[in-house]
Amino acid sequence: MQETYKPTSVLDSFVTVGRSSRRSVPWRWRQWKDVFADHSVRLITTAVSLLALVMGIALLIRAWPILSSRPLGELLFSSTWQPVKGYFGFWPFIMSSILVTLLAMLLAVPCATFSAIYLAEYNHSTRAFFKPVIDMLASIPSVVYGLWGVLFVVPFVRDVAGKWIGETLGAVLPFLANDNPTGYGLLAGGIVLAIMVFPIIVSVTEEVLRSVPQNMREASLALGATHWETTKFVVLRHALPGVIAANVLGFSRAFGETLAVMMVVGNVVQVPHSLFDAAYPLPALIANNYGEMMSIPMYDAALMGAALVLLAVVLVFNVGAQLVLSRLTGRQ
Amino acid sequence: MHNIAPHLSIRNLNVWLDAQHVLKDIAADIPRRCITAIVGPSGCGKTTLLRSLNRLVELGPNVRITGKVLFDDTDIYHPGMDVAEVRTRIGLLAQKPFPLPMSIYDNVAYGPRIHGTARTGLDQTVHSCLQAAQLWDEVADRLKAPATELSAGQQQRLCLARALAVKPDILLCDESTSALDPISARGIEDLLLTLKTDYTIVLVTHDLDQARRLADYVIFLWLGEVIEQGPAADLFENPAQDFTRAYLEREIG
Structure with a gap:
């Protein structure tokens, strides 16, 4: 019975002795x-x-x-917002939020993705300069973006983009018609918001792309693929779940952004029908009105309901993105 | 056998990685349709030499390369050379299998697709390449499955099939069996032996027994310099340099 255990190597016996003594x-x-x-x-x-x-x-x-006290359908889809008379329809605010966020993502996602590709795949020497700059952009307070929007973006929309597009394409396409002379509206909000989420998306996407193993790129290059083909078919494909996550982060940030948007978006209760119409997103509604006119019956509850809708949309969007992500990672 | 024109001629090749002079004045010939083994101890520049044969080495940061690598009398480092074309004609089988993030079929079809091969011939190409890599029977019923589902040995054969699909002239193998179990490794070795009738194969290995089993021609590298090169039989049985003899008898390295 003394021969029950035979160490096969010096290391093996060491490990066993170590374990038993520790116990x-x-x-x-x-x-x-x-x-x-x-x-x-x-x-x-x-x-x-x-x-x-x-x-x-x-x-x-x-x-x-x-x-x-009111049917959910009426709250969500009614366009009538007359708190004094007891009408609380969130639809203009929901649509404003969705449209201004969509516009911002439409502007930001392509730019951010290409910038991230440039930083991660194309230029390793200027990255030392660009990366800190972009990270710094991500941490600028939103009120600064808002001020900048008031000073530059709103006049640009009013005097240049609005005028030009409104007079040419606007005559043909109703969603480009311009009957808002102020410049404060959907487009200004979308541009400011796009500039705000751009550095966030770039930063995360770039990290995700850099985490793709170098060997993966070499496997593609060694088959005679060009740099761009490798980026498009291999790097982006491998990093797709992460790239989607980066954009979801940007979306959530954009959807909930309050101050900067509020300063440039016009804050008129209406469903915007044109790029230049003023809008009134949910966060702006809450921030502008909470603490005022609270004597109106149900007003407090209505604003809480708006916050709940905001929370629900972000939650639904995140869960949806999670489902997409898990399907993607399951497939790879 | 080795008097015919070499497939690759390396002339005064120097490579610096950062400030380190990794390859020093390399001059060597790679004979056509043979297996050439590059042997030497770890860190002697074997892999760098191999990767400079299809210009993968230049992907690293701070790389400086001088000299020539003549591929059928054309310098692959000539400024007017199309790098993608060089890498199409000189393929690489890496040390570890890295399947592309797509299905088994798409992995093999990747090369032909980017090079614009017609869709009609693609199924046939995929089939014949998987067959050549002796993987067809194992994956025929799951071509649409992700390539990452395969075992490491199967993945390496998939990488081989993928490399063959672009119809290269030369196949570079960077210790391509070292990450595999002995049975899979022997499978890859057997495959390389059958492939050498159609391809020129350059193999980096630290495993002298593997070099003895496979190589027709051997280049012995030591600290970035070619110490000796020649037909495998001569070099292994009757090395000209005492240094080579010492390495082969495992006294150094």
Whole structure:
């Protein structure tokens, strides 16, 4: 029975001896610390995650008076917003939010993707300059973007883009017609928002592209593919889930952005029908009105309902993106 | 056998990676339709030499290259040379298999597609290349499955099929069996032996036994310099340099 265990190598016997001797030693302080760390990180993460739930429930409770007194369909899809008379239709705000965000993404996504490709795939020497600049852009306070929008984007839309497009294409295409002489509107909001989310999307996309193994690129190049073919068919394809995640992040950021948009978008309660019409996104509605006119019945509940809608849209969009992502990663 | 014109002639090739002089005045000939093994200890520049034969080496940062690599009397480093064309004619089988992020079929079809081969011939090309890589029987019923589902050995054969699909003249193999289990490795070796009737194969290996099994011609590299080169039988049985003999008998390296 003495021959039951034969170490096959020096290393093997060392490992076994190490294990068995360790088992017999009583628990020490560092093991307690290990258990403590284990539980505390779990506790903190759980607590922070619960916060999302708590926020949702709190909004729901405060919005309940209006949710229970009016049909949901009317709240969401009615265009009549006359708080004094008791009409609360969120439709103009929902449409404004969606349109201004879509416009911003339409402008930002192509630019951001190509910039990220340039930084990650094409130029390694200027990256040391461009990357910090873009990261800095991402951290500029939104009020600065808003001010810049008022000073430059709004006049540009009013005097150049609006005039020119409104007079030429606007005569033919109704969504380009310009009967808003101020410059404050959907286009100005979209441009400011695009500029705001651009650095976020670039930054994340670039990191994602850089994480693609170099060997993957070489495999493609070694087959005689050009640099661009390799980027398009191999790098982007491999990084697609991450690129989508970067854009979802940009979308969520854009959809919830308040201050900068509020400063340039016009804030007129209407469903915008043209690129130059003024709009009134959900976050602007809440920020502009909360704390004022609170004596109007149901007004507080209506604003809470607007916040709930905002939360729900971002949540639905994120869940949807997660589903797409899991299908994509499952396929690869 | 080696008196005919070489397929690749390396002339005064110098490569610096950062400030390090990795390849020093390399002069060597790669004979046509043979397996040429580049042997030498780790860090002697074997892989750099191989990667400079289809200009993959220049992808790294701070690389400087001087000298010539003549491919059928054309310098692949000539400024007017189309790099993609060079890499199409001189393929590479990497150390580890890296399937492209697409299906098995699309991996093999990737090369022909970017080079504009007609859609009608594609199925036939994929079939024959997978067959040549002896993978067809294992994947015939799941060509649309992601290539990452294959085992490492199958992936390496897929990479071989993928390389063959662009119809290269020369195949470079960078320790292409070292990441595989012995059975898969032997499978790749057997494949290379059958392929040498149609392709010129250059093989980097640190495994002298593998070089003995496969090579017709051997280049022995030491600290970035060619110490000795010649037909495998001569070099292994009767090395001209004492240094080579010492390495072969594992006294150095």
